[in-house]
Amino acid sequence: MGSRPPVVDHGPRTGDRVALTFDADMTDGMLQNLRTGKVKSYANLRILDLLEREEVPATFFLTGKWVQRYPALTRRIADNPRFELANHTYGHAAFTDDCYDLPRVPAKGMTADVAKTFEVIKPYGGRQTRYFRFPGLCHDAAALDALAPLGLTVVDGDVVSGDPFAKAWQPLVRAVLDKVRPGSVVIMHVTEANAAMTDEALPHILAGLRERDLVPAPLSEVLAAG
Template sequence: MIRARLRPALGVLVVVAVLGGGGCTASRVPPADQPVFVGSSASSTPSASPPPATPSVGVPSPAPGGTVAGATPIGTRAPVVDHGPRVGNKVALTFDADMTDAMLANLRTGRVRSYANLRILDLLEREQVPATFFLTGKWVQRYPEVTRRIAANPRFELANHTYGHAAFTRDCYDLPAQPVGELRDDVAKTFEVLEPYGGRQTRYFRFPGLCHDAAALDALAPLGVTVVDGDVVSGDPFATAWKPLVRAVVDHARPGSVVVMHVTEANAAMTDEALPRILAGLRERGLVPARLSEVLAAA
């Protein structure tokens, strides 16, 4: 089902302040049962037989006979996905890895020890839990070994979260906004940064703060990406307790849900505490974590 307009990224559960440019999202009300795609304009209609995406800047090369998950026809407005079909029992756990210039300055001065939460990776690897990581280019360059670790795990997918976590619209929390003319190059550069790491690379993309408008979506048309928002936002940036994160995810996750969390340790210090309880809560509800591409595949 195609919706006629974009939904705002803000909701009513937990509003997250962005301190020092590091936080990313605020919690939102879960959508109605039926919709899967959030349409980018009133004139958006699904093509009956879309042509295959042609190569573009930074497009990872698939295996022979394979395709790149999330790839869309080059030159069309990027589709926006909130969640997968409400069937089966799979949910997608996604983790954003933000990195702004202010965060890099915090690392250089020693104000912050780390924006890479290895305890999350340890748990996911130990429990063999699939996940998808939306990585900023600057985070990858700051943590190349961690990126290699993520790429080497066949249960993990890599996705694009911009180069420096700047906003693609005005008034997106406290993030500095980029000119529209620079948006395409920012995202293309991140794909180029990611490509040498291999692994399960995708054409999925997430806007900082989930903030986007028609101009931002049009700017990404040459890259053939699918924009992924998410219908279950944990609210983990700058959280001071783990219990609200568990409730935000476990209470609202449903078949096909896309859960938004963060792997940026200093700005999401409670995520590793909440994650084992989140996994247990999902199991109790009969929900099984899967890669984002698997959750969205039936769409």
């Protein structure tokens, strides 16, 4: 049994770097929506296109089921030297009770769930990390204890965009730019159908960061700065 993993919200408040992070959720219900045609996509290609075109570093917290559903996109992310890959559980189930109505991971299955996700991501290579984000940012002492053997760092974040199920892009821009500071970790989503406004907000967020002399950087570099 290792020691309880550290939980970080942001990097040092020095310098000019910030981390843009994108969660890639995937539940069994989302997979069913894809199979039945109820939803077209949970992968926002416009976000990737923009980040690539403007050469913006980013870190992607991937669920194992998203990786398995979108292997070519996972390869695309892994092949970009400006992108990092991190762990967001296997099927986006909650590690505590009362976490946004998400189904619950059994206590005895928590360690295996996260370990399995690292194994799913591993073959893609690229800039892989030992960073992990809980679904809904929901965690308690028992959840942290369960992950102790895995040698990871839990990354919550200090700037929540609020992009899931948003109906307009302007509030996302305000949410980010009102709170972002040197060392910030910004939370957004790449799950298109569940975060349809993110690609529209992102150009304005990037412009606002430039106006504030803040520079996007990989999460590992932001956390290690200073």
